[in-house]
Amino acid sequence: MTDKTRKSDSGGRVLRVMKALKGHSLVGLSNGELAKALGESPATINRCVNTLIAEGMAVRLDTGRFALSVAALQIAQAHATEMSRASDRLNELTQRVAAGSY
Missing domain, CATH: 1.10.10.10 (Winged helix-like DNA-binding domain superfamily/Winged helix DNA-binding domain)
Structure with a gap:
């Protein structure tokens, strides 16, 4: 160390x-x-x-x-799922902002 x-x-x-x-x-x-x-x-x-x-x-x-192992792959999958949810949330927010700007 x-x-x-x-x-x-x-x-x-x-x-x-x-x-x-x-x-x-x-x-x-x-x-x-x-x-x-x-x-x-x-x-x-x-x-x-x-x-x-x-x-x-x-x-x-x-x-x-x-x-x-499956456990290691589950960590990767959990990260991918979290990123997908974040992307969906950002897209939803962007759509709301765009809808309100007209």
Whole structure:
């Protein structure tokens, strides 16, 4: 941990693994693919993935590859739903303002 930014290096590695899994929910990525993509050792990737699995954010597929879990995808879906509602609300407000300006 650095004193200037007060961040966790191990936490950052775990989050980088999680980001690397983005877009690979169906077939996943292997430990080796993750290690190569992130420039980390397979042992480090294994610890990161085990942390994600323990926290319910990743799963080991039947093939032995890793993917984001349903829980992680639910977070993404909840965000998309929230943004859609906000967009709908803004559109409604814009229509009301436009209707009142005539």
